[in-house]
Amino acid sequence: MWTVQQVRKGEVPPLTELEFVKATLLLANWASEDADQGIQIFYTLGLRPHGFNRWEQRTPREKISAEELRTNRGEKIFTALKTAQPLVREVLLDLLEKPRTARLRHAGKVTEWISKLEFYGIPKFERNTLRYENVVCGPVAVDLTRPIDYLHDAILPMVGWALAVLLDQNRKVGQYLHQCRLKVGDSRCQNLFLAPPTKEGGRPIRYCSDEHIADARRQQAARRAQRYRDRIASRHK
Ligand SMILES: [Zn+2]
Numbered sequence: 665m666w667t668v669q670q671v672r673k674g675e676v677p678p679l680t681e682l683e684f685v686k687a688t689l690l691l692a693n694w695a696s697e698d699a700d701q702g703i704q705i706f707y708t709l710g711l712r713p714h715g716f717n718r719w720e721q722r723t724p725r726e727k728i729s730a731e732e733l734r735t736n737r738g739e740k741i742f743t744a745l746k747t748a749q750p751l752v753r754e755v756l757l758d759l760l761e762k763p764r765t766a767r768l769r770h771a772g773k774v775t776e777w778i779s780k781l782e783f784y785g786i787p788k789f790e791r792n793t794l795r796y797e798n799v800v801c802g803p804v805a806v807d808l809t810r811p812i813d814y815l816h817d818a819i820l821p822m823v824g825w826a827l828a829v830l831l832d833q834n835r836k837v838g839q840y841l842h843q844c845r846l847k848v849g850d851s852r853c854q855n856l857f858l859a860p861p862t863k864e865g866g867r868p869i870r871y872c873s874d875e876h877i878a879d880a881r882r883q884q885a886a887r888r889a890q891r892y893r894d895r896i897a898s899r900h901k
Contacts, residue, residue, distance in 0.1 A: 678786070678799040681829045683708070685837060685858060688826035692753045693855045693872075696746050703734050706741050709822040710802075710814075737814075744814035748823060755827050756856050759838055767831050774831065777824030780817065800825050844872035846880050 679687075687708040694701055734741075755774070758766035785796040802822075812818065830838040840860045844853040855872035871877045 678801075679708070681798075681826075681835070681837070682858075684800070684822070684826040685829055688752060688823045689756075689856050689858065691745065691749055691823060692756055693857075694745070694749060696742070696749070699734070699738070699742070702742055702745050703738070706745060706814075706819070710818045741814055744819050747815055748819045751820070752823050752827070753856075756830070756841065757843075759830060760841055760843055760856075763838065767833075770827070771831060774824050774827045777820040778828055780821040781825060842869045842872075844876055845870050846872070846876045847883060 687705055690701065691705050691709070694705060696702065755766065755770045758769060782801040783798050784801065786799050788795050788797050800822075829835055830841060832838070837858070837860075840858045842857055842859050844855040844857065846853040853872060853876060855876075857872040859869045871880050
């Protein structure tokens with residue numbers, strides 16, 4: 665397939681493992697009424713490994729293909745994304761709460777999902793060290809004589825690779841998975857996110873985004889102000 669060739673020749677950067685994980689977390693957090701985000705998730709997971717550019721860097725031709733995806737196959741894609749979402753969330757929540765059992769419970773299923781993917785190795789020289797990086801090209805073990813089954817032929821194999829990366833104990837990515845604890849009304853945000861350590865010592869791991877860190881600060885300030893008012897009021901009783 666020419667698009668795979670394009671990735672191999674280095675004309676289009678292949679999706680990195682972290683990009684796979686991030687797109688999969690977007691799916692886990694996806695509010696299914698947001699159609700644009702749904703198409704973006706599908707585009708990243710389903711097409712990028714075949715040699716399309718990053719969502720923000722799409723060429724006009726690729727934009728047309730995303731539009732075409734939405735109009736012609738949108739319903740089928742959304743149904744598949746909605747079916748995949750709870751399957752993905754289940755693995756991620758288990759990994760957060762009980763990592764040991766999560767690996768035992770889900771490794772078999774994830775291995776089956778990724779069995780449809782084609783992998784190849786690209787050499788990476790960093791200073792004097794050579795290592796080979798696994799790159800995913802996309803699902804290949806797909807029967808082209810029948811219409812594509814978006815869930816089993818595309819979405820589950822691709823999110824499966826992200827889940828494999830998270831379950832893998834050598835890669836250490838899974839330990840940076842967290843769930844947002846921001847209070848929203850009577851419940852919590854519950855978005856899943858990665859907080860890998862940075863040079864500055866890492867970002868706070870309680871909240872999923874800068875907006876939610878700011879919201880949490882506002883909530884804390886409001887609680888402090890309320891406690892202060894309560895103290896004043898009780899003094900004047
Ligand atoms: Zn949040």
